[in-house]
């Protein structure tokens with residue numbers, strides 16, 4: 001496991017990003033990301049997972065508008081470096097339902113794969129992935145805590 005991109009034990013204040021800071025961070029991550037790469041994005045409703053996924057896609061070179069795949073579960077985009085899959089598992093009822101989505105083939109692709117609500121997939125998230133998590137701050141509605149690349 002590589003070192004965390006943002007130190008998980010840093011003072012919370014150092015990790016608290018405004019939306020524009022989070023977007024800038026995500027775009028920068030996307031610009032340097034190379035396939036195959038699986039990124040999980042955890043955090044409660046409204047924490048900013050889709051906002052971050054959209055920024056990563058933009059930085060990676062996705063030209064199309066990236067919209068929340070809540071109903072389709074998976075959206076696929078083209079980008080110069082590889083295809084991009086944006087997955088939202090919020091409505092997945094059981095990890096077993098991943099099989100009919102073609103999950104094992106999907107996560108084996110030479111692609112960038114961004115997964116919201118990865119907890120819903122149980123143990124079917126590939127072992128090698130970059131975990132990111134976002135949390136609300138109790139006293140600052142405009143900022144979110146971001147953890148990335150460590151054990152979260």
Ligand SMILES: Nc1ncnc2c1ncn2[C@@H]1O[C@H](COP(=O)(O)OP(=O)(O)OP(=O)(O)O)[C@@H](O)[C@H]1O
Pocket residue numbers: 017018019020022043044045046047048049050051052116141142143144
């Ligand atoms: N610092 C911030 N970072 C990200 N989003 C922020 C921030 N501050 C405010 N917001 C707002 O919070 C909301 C985050 O929504 P978003 O859809 O990205 O969350 P989500 O984690 O994907 O939610 P869901 O679980 O419903 O899919 C947006 O309306 C955004 O404008």
Ligand SMILES: [Mg+2]
Pocket residue numbers: 049050051068088116
């Ligand atoms: Mg979302």
